[in-house]
Amino acid sequence: MKFIKILSLLAMPLVMAQQSTRFVYQVSLTPDSTNVEKKTELAYLDTDGKKSVFYAENSLKRDSLMERMRATKNFDRSQMQNLRSNLQFTIDKDLTNQSLIYKSRIGRDNYSYSETPVFEWKILPETVKIGDYQTQKAETKFGGRTWYAWFTQEVPLQDGPYKFSGLPGLIVKVQDEKGDYSFDLMQTKKIGEIYQPLNRGQVIALSKSKYIEMEKKMQKDPVSFMTAGRNSGLGGGGFTLDPKQMQEMQKRFEKEAKSKNNPIELK
Structure with missing residues (x-):
């Protein structure tokens, strides 16, 4: 199994109080089963220790570009083409009760649903060092797939990329059994506050x-x-x-x- 080197910033102690943290994940995915070529992009997990938001890096870039275009009144939408993402959703988690709100766009409207995923994690004896972290392997079934995660108790945060959470430490890496989807922690940095991607228009709540x-x-x-x-x-x-x-x-x-x-x- 190949692991990606995590930037040395991860060696810094994480203090969740009074400051938010951004965990940067590299996401590799195969959205088209007829095309084995993987697509890769970055996604952010912003958290203050009580709540978190997971979203594509390109969402932040698109929001920033739109703000600049509004300020300059120069609406060149061709600049948006390179900022398209395969992760067209935002996930807001309440870490106190492990519930979440999933928001995405279907057609021309924004929709959301609430969920409290049940992850029946099986913690395995296998350990491995990923970057600067000592991690332990865990397994679960979710969404019709078998997933393997590697978590570290060196970061006392029961969270991870996408909807994953509930392990006794931060999820450094998680991938499905077939290798169609993989989330690999690449970097962490302090931020002033959690970023919330913009919703253009009303968000319609559904089951x-x-x-x-x-x-x-x-x-x-x-x-x-x-x-x-x-x-x-x-x-x-x-x-x-x-x-x-x-x-x-x-x-x-x-x-x-x-x-x-x-x-x-x-x-």
Whole structure:
């Protein structure tokens, strides 16, 4: 198993009180099972020890770019193309009760659901040093996958990337059995406060089952979903396109939908 060298900043003692910390993870993922080429990007886990937010680095970059464009009134959306992410969600965790709020965009609307994941961790005897940390291996089943995590008690924080939490220490690395998804801690640094990615528009709260149903409708018929009336239960913005635009949009949406056939949670 290959581990990535963690920057030496991790050797610094972490004091959660009165200051927030940003853990930087490298995320490797295979969202398309027909294309074995992995996609890699960075994601941030910001925490003050009581709550945390997990989001893509490109979300912060996009928000910063949008703020600059608003300030200069120079809206060049071509600059946004390089900031697209495969992690199009934000996860807010309450670490006191291990509950979370998952927020993402489906079609043209923002949605969220609340969840308290149950991780039945099996702590294994295997230990290994990753970067500057001594870690121990653990195993769990979640979202239709078997996951292996390596956590360190040198950072007394029961948290980790994505929805993962509940181990007696920070999760330094976690990957699924097939290697489709992997989160590797690369760096940590102090920050003034937890960053909260911007939500453009209202966030509609749903149950998790309803959210999954909405996602499936979007995957099955993205064009109808996008052109349906806003907040009608199918999402969308209620706009009209000419036949040529509709055809182009349909091809683009269908291509994107097909390329997301291997989600991190299979069920």
